[in-house]
Amino acid sequence: MCQLLGMNGNTPTDICFSFEGFRTRGGLTDVHKDGWGIAFFEGPGCRVFLDVEPSAHSAVAELVRHYPIHSKNVIAHIRKATQGRIALENTHPFQRELWGRYWLFAHNGNLKEFAPVLDGSFVPVGDTDSELAFCFLLQRLRKEFGDAMPLRQPMFDFLTGITREIAAHGEFNFLLSNGNCLYAHCATKLAYIVRQAPFAVAHLKDQDVSVDFSAVTNPDDRVAVIATLPLTDNEAWTTMEPGTLMVFKEGMPAAEARTA
Numbered sequence: 001m002c003q004l005l006g007m008n009g010n011t012p013t014d015i016c017f018s019f020e021g022f023r024t025r026g027g028l029t030d031v032h033k034d035g036w037g038i039a040f041f042e043g044p045g046c047r048v049f050l051d052v053e054p055s056a057h058s059a060v061a062e063l064v065r066h067y068p069i070h071s072k073n074v075i076a077h078i079r080k081a082t083q084g085r086i087a088l089e090n091t092h093p094f095q096r097e098l099w100g101r102y103w104l105f106a107h108n109g110n111l112k113e114f115a116p117v118l119d120g121s122f123v124p125v126g127d128t129d130s131e132l133a134f135c136f137l138l139q140r141l142r143k144e145f146g147d148a149m150p151l152r153q154p155m156f157d158f159l160t161g162i163t164r165e166i167a168a169h170g171e172f173n174f175l176l177s178n179g180n181c182l183y184a185h186c187a188t189k190l191a192y193i194v195r196q197a198p199f200a201v202a203h204l205k206d207q208d209v210s211v212d213f214s215a216v217t218n219p220d221d222r223v224a225v226i227a228t229l230p231l232t233d234n235e236a237w238t239t240m241e242p243g244t245l246m247v248f249k250e251g252m253p254a255a256e257a258r259t260a
Helices: 016-024 059-065 129-145 152-167
Strands: 003-013 036-042 045-051 071-078 094-098 101-108 173-177 182-186 191-196 201-203 210-212 222-227 244-249 252-258
Touching: 003 016, 003 101, 003 173, 003 182, 003 244, 016 059, 016 071, 016 222, 036 101, 045 059, 045 101, 071 101, 071 173, 094 129, 101 129, 129 152, 152 182, 152 244, 152 252, 182 222, 191 252, 222 252
Parallel strands: none
Antiparallel strands: 003 071, 003 222, 036 045, 036 071, 094 101, 101 173, 173 182, 182 244, 191 222, 201 210, 244 252
16 A cells, blocks of 8 residues: 655645655655655645655655755655556646645545546546546535635535545545645544644654754744654654544644544
8 A cells, every 4th residue: 555644834844854754665664666746835836746766766756855845735645556557647646726726635545446427527647546536526526616615614524525435435545635724534544743842853763863843943833744654753643543534724633524
């Protein structure tokens, strides 16, 4: 299966430390070597980096590792293919436009006998169950709410229902963002940590690398990091309950609902 990494903050923040550990799981400390991607929201725009090479050995990953892009919402993915060939078009996160905003989506899992009818408003480019689920999800959002983005609670309630519907077909861990907030669904494995004052030293699990966040942050900074498996070994991560959809806003959990 794949692995997910997300970040949501109350101020634009770089993800270099977390990405340093996460990327090594793509072919070095773990087996997720079938491509990788990371996307950063910057205002209404996005920077998206994708590569079919393992992230642990990718020159593009090296660029991102040394490029401190500041963003309030980030989604990253390392792939171990289950459906769809190893190809750039099958690499997460996927990107589409809805209601005049970009949406990003990355999925970990395997959906079986999932063949929804698409109306042509969102069409997959590749041949993964993940991109198909993303297109179907956006199609249902547009059909439900029309041409205007709904308020956060009605959208969260609807996302809970459509997530439950898709998850009936198999493992459906995902991260989803429109740049305003970050949605995270745990079907089997997902954990998060909220870093805020007083900041401390964090040490990566996958590499002998530490950072003293008190030296690189401001007292009012707050950031939530979400990952398939905890990235550090000296911090208290919260394990999400399987069958839970959460939304993160301004660096902290803002809502939670059961999908199973």
